[in-house]
Amino acid sequence: MxxxxxxxxxxxxxxxxxxxxxxxxxxxxxxxxxxxxxxxxxxxxxxxxxxxxxxxxxxxxxxxxxxxxxxxxxxxxxxxxxxxxxxxxxxxxxxxxxxIGIKTQVPSVFDGLSVHENIWVAARRHHGRREANRIVDEILERLRLEGHARRVVGQLAHGERQRVELGTVLTGExxxxxxxxxxxxxxxxxxxxxxxxxxxxxxxxxxxxxxxxxxxxxxxxxxxxxxxxxxxxxxxxxxxxxxxxxxxxxxxxxxxxx
Amino acid sequence: MTVLGVNLRNWETWGTILVGIAMVVLLFAGPHIFDLFLLFKVTLFVAMAILALSMGFIWGYGGILCFGQSAFYGLGAYTYAIAVGNIGESTAPFLLAIVVPGAFAALLGYFVFYGRLSDVYLAVVTLAVTLILYNFMRSTAGEEYVIGAQRLMGFNGISSIQPINWPGDGSAWLLPDEIFHLAMFCLIACYFGLKLLNRSHFGRVAVAIRENELRAELLGYDVRLHKLQTFTIGGAMAGLAGCLGVNFNSFVNPDVFALNFAAEIIMWTLIGGLGTLVGPMIGCIGLLMLKFEIGQQQITNTYLIFGGIIMLFVLLVPAGLLPTARQLGERYLPMLRADGAGDGRGREAAQ
Missing domain, CATH: 3.40.50.300 (P-loop containing nucleotide triphosphate hydrolases)
Structure with missing residues (x-):
């Protein structure tokens, strides 16, 4: 040691x-x-x-x-x-x-996709289709993003984009x-x-x-x-x-x- | 309102259904409404539409701007011509015309993606490869350029290529309307195949990579491998288009590798709309019809007109026909407004 x-x-x-x-x-x-x-x-x-x-x-x-x-x-x-x-x-x-997950200094997200899709793409790497959907809902709730689920990430405010990015990171546990x-x-x-x-x-x-x-x-x-x-x-x-x-x-x- | 996971309130679902119906109607009605000359022409259009689909997929969804998609078309065409000239029965040549361009795309893609070349270099490299093929095929007129029993014939091109036959019977050549049916069937299969692919995990990751390669990697996706797979699918599909394309007039020459043709495919996609599948097909057929019309008069040069058109589009309709029509539709027909962000549409919405 x-x-x-x-x-x-x-x-x-x-x-x-x-x-x-x-x-x-x-x-x-x-x-x-x-x-x-x-x-x-x-x-x-x-x-x-x-x-x-x-x-x-x-x-x-x-x-x-x-x-x-x-x-x-x-x-x-x-x-x-x-x-x-x-x-x-x-x-x-x-x-x-x-x-190892990372949230970068300038939010690095999929700007053209919706909040839901951003987190889904992240979750689906680790889980099957059904489980991924469940985890997306869970993360959206945890980060208080449910109301924005269908919105395109590129249109969100900076702080919300930060949360989306954190959400994508958290899906992989x-x-x-x-x-x-x-x-x-x-x-x-x-x-x-x-x-x-x-x-x-x-x-x-x-x-x-x-x-x-x-x-x-x-x-x-x-x-x-x-x-x-x-x-x-x-x-x-x-x-x-x-x-x-x-x-x-x-x-x-x-x-x-x- | 969803049925079997399909959102019925989404314009995109209805668009897909409408396109599917239109294509199936054309598949069956085509030989009855077109005369023979027109049927040949439409068969070529269908083959080109498959090529447009392949470009719409790798560029619009995968974010890979390949300036040499025509190379895979040409390779498919030449592979079929050479293989059928040797084998005489078209089943294996037909499959080879898909596999060989696909394999070539995989090889080229390996160097480009695993070498981490940036987007601009990808365009340059693919164009350069196309032009190398152009010059090489033009210089194969001599008798020494022969593969098996089939001479390559240089700039004269290979003519009298045996058409596709019923599998297993090398003498039962498909009639023009049967070739049309085959081409149309392939187009429908490619269109719905890509639709399914875009809805799948693979397709969504492809779009995610288009949006942000770094984030995709930071989430654990191997971007190089994924882009390679996307590129290979596009190459194989373009090869299929080439195989059907030579069956239109039993002829192929090195012009399939020419700069004009390579640029036209880019134009189809830009004009029809990047990030859609139907858009590039519309752009393709529209420009091809225009090209035939212009070709029948001697007043002006085709590419002069094409140049003007592309400039108009870049300035006035930068998103392309289909996305612009969709935006107008969503503005004036609220019931069409999508409540789910689709695979390809986010890009326009973000701008």
Whole structure:
């Protein structure tokens, strides 16, 4: 067992982590674009059942990190292990089948299809026709999208599109979900609903959440990883991070000044 | 209001039923209402309509813009001509004319999709392959270009191709009205086959991939394989069209691989309406009739007129005939308004 793993298990207890293989680990994960190093030698580890937040200023490499995990980008160096299995070279669709779901920063949905069809296409990959229909209804209700079922997704508001995308991800019951700015473009009320939803999802699923909204992070976070210039700056609880001068300088300080 | 999973309040259901009835009526009535000359022409139209369907499927539903769909038509035509020239009995040649273009599409698609070429390159590569075939077939006039007993005949083309016969009896050639029946039957089978396919899991994923490849992959679908399958189905169907097409006048020459023809198929689809199956057929038959009419006079060039038409459509009716008619219908005839978003219609609605 690596140091990183013991570190996370000794962190804020989620009750499900004792001695288990980390659900996700990266070793020396690096992504270079020409001379720019977007993700720089990242050793990341999280335990099963954890809800981890990633924060960091714009351009810190959070979204690129997600894209490397899901093989949308082929990492320049380093390994990714999911539940102990090396998935570094796997295709995007294979990683999805292994049980990693992702909600991208800009909602990635089937714009020309209806809400129902979006979620049906996602559900049908895992289930037979009848079961898929049942799951679609269940997801629509869970995400409060029943009223929009027949509407074309491209015509929906940003927050609704986010929920549709989350719905497509949830149908597969992934074991790990990556959420890239889930509250972007949402109203205050929608943010509160999303907070509840994420807590609910976390009862069965591990989550990594990238966010800028500090109130939201305080509401959901147990352990927070701070990215800075492509590398992990520090990992701690939100309360400790708020006291950390270095973090305040590079991130929170700017937020307060802004 | 659904019967057997079919939504009866949906205009699309009624459209499909109407098209089906019209095609079955034509199947039986055709030989009685057309004289022989016209029957030949209509048989060619039917073959071309199958080609239009294949294009409407891979482009309108699969989102694959293949600029060389005519290559598979031509391969089907040549495969039939060469095989029947060697074998003499048409059952195997008929099947080969579907399998060979399908296999060629699979091979070409493998390089294009597994090589992750973008849409523009796909169009360029397929067009280039078509033109390579054009130049190659034009240069096969020499006696050394022979497959079995059948010479390829270069730019003169292969003539006096033996027509399709009743299975098992190489001398029982189909009469013109029987060939028409066969072509019409194939068209109906292709149309309803694609309708069923589009309603299936496979068809819906194809549309989803058209809408957003990345999301499809993130949900665990192998986009490369799926597009390859779509492309192969389209290629095989175009090959079938080619096989029926040579039976119209027992003749095929390298012009089936020419740029004009390749572009015409794109025009049929654009004018008829992308994202529908009937649209490309309407565009196909409309433009072919126009081409025959223009061909009978000497005042102006066919492609000059076609160029004008395509510009008018791109500017004034960008969605194509059928989707535009549907939009107008839904606006002025509220009872037609679909309560379920259909397979191909979302694209227009989103714009």
């Amino acid at each position: 690596t140091d990183a793993a013991t570190e996370t298990t000794s962190g804020t207890a989620t009750g499900q982590t004792a001695g288990a293989v980390p659900i996700l680990e990266t070793h020396g994960l690096t992504m270079r674009f020409g001379g720019v190093v977007a993700v720089d030698d990242v050793d990341f580890s999280m335990a099963e059942g954890e809800l981890r937040c990633l924060i960091g200023p714009n351009g810190a490499g959070k979204s690129t990190f997600f894209k490397c995990l899901t093989h949308q980008y082929k990492a320049s160096a380093g390994r990714v292990r999911f539940r102990g299995t090396d998935i570094t070279g796997s295709h995007t669709y294979q990683i999805a089948r292994r049980g 992934p074991e790990l979900i990556l959420l890239d700015e889930p509250t972007a473009g949402m109203t205050h009320e929608e943010v509160n609903q999303t907070t509840d939803l994420i807590r609910e999802i976390n009862r069965t699923t591990s989550l990594i959440v990238v966010e800028h909204d500090m109130q939201f992070i305080k509401a959901i976070a147990e352990r927070v990883t701070v990215f800075h210039q492509g590398a992990i700056l520090i990992e701690d609880t939100m309360a400790n991070l708020e006291k950390n001068q270095q973090v305040r300088d590079i991130y929170l300080g700017k937020q307060h000044a802004a």
